[in-house]
Amino acid sequence: MKIINRRTALAAVAATLLPVGSIRAQSPVFPSRTVAIVVGFPAGGATDVTARVAQPHLQKAWGQTVIVENVSGAGGSIGVQKMLNATQEGHVLFLGTASDTVLAPLAIQSARYRTENLRLLGYMGQAEFAIVARPGLALNTLDDLVAYMRTPSSKELSYASFGNGSIYHLIGEDLKSRTGGQLLHVPFQGMGPTVTNLIGNQVDLGFLPIAGQTVGLINSGRVKAIAVTGARRNPQLPNVASVDESQHMKGFHHTVWLGLFGPSSLPADAAARVNAAVNEAIRSPEYLKFSAENGTGVPDPGLTLQQTTKFYVDETEKLRLLAKSIKLEAK
Secondary structure (H helix, E strand, O other): OOOOOHHHHHHHHHHHHOOHHHHHHOOOOOOOOOEEEEEOOOOOOHHHHHHHHHHHHHHHHHOOOEEEEEOOOHHHHHHHHHHHHOOOOOOEEEEEOHHHHHHHHHHOOOOOOOHHHEEEEEEEEEEEEEEEEOOOOOOOOHHHHHHHHOOOOOOOEEEEEOOOOOHHHHHHHHHHHHHOOOEEEEEOOOHHHHHHHHHOOOOOEEEEEOOOOHHHHHHOOOOEEEEEOOOOOOOOOOOOOEHHHOOOOOOOOOEEEEEEEEEOOOOHHHHHHHHHHHHHHHOOHHHHHHHHHHOOEOOOOOOOHHHHHHHHHHHHHHHHHHHHHOOOOOO
């Protein structure tokens, strides 16, 4: 028979008398150590810059060091996989877009995850696109472009994207589908080579987010703006018509949005703390100034966890339908 001494017995009784809150308080509160925010593209890009603007505010909210880690390749999917392969407690998060989280698994064979493996924890803003052309292309409006594409004798135009299955690819294929014309897809690795080839008249069309350098490229004449993909003109480009001002492409609305993701299995308390910190960060004067300068819309006061979940589900459904309609295949 096991003998229990007096000290052991007293300890056992004391433990039963402790309030539940005291026991729970012994568990580490998220985050309990350094948090890494993975970005699926090289340093200096729009996503990376956004992460670094938000970084000090997240660090302050959590009371822990926050680092930004660039893990580029395979359309951002390598970065997503790094986050999913980490311990599922939230100390490795991913800052990305629908291209990384929704479209990459549909377009890239090496992306061994599903959209449902991730959870959108914080929504950090969105931007419309400018449909742009190389400076030497003799087309000035969206109706000009549609008419040209629908003329059987016209030479096939090319368009640049940031890679197979990216949102930029889907926009180009959606334009092709709606007009019934021909477009040649030319994928590049990101913004830099896309812009270089547009400026150099090597590719005819592109779709650039109205953020960062896009406005300067248009205003300087290095690329030609055809239209913006919002329902109304964009304040950043007041002289550029919206797609709804055209005769043939009304409703051709596309945006790129950015959010902070964690694994779908993330504990509820950690998810809540991430969401609260993101909403605090995007309302900071520094982040609002950054967003205004870059033309990105920021929600006020921010989306709750329930709202981010619904948004992510709705976007996933919409993009999957679009991918199916253009017969997107993994490569």
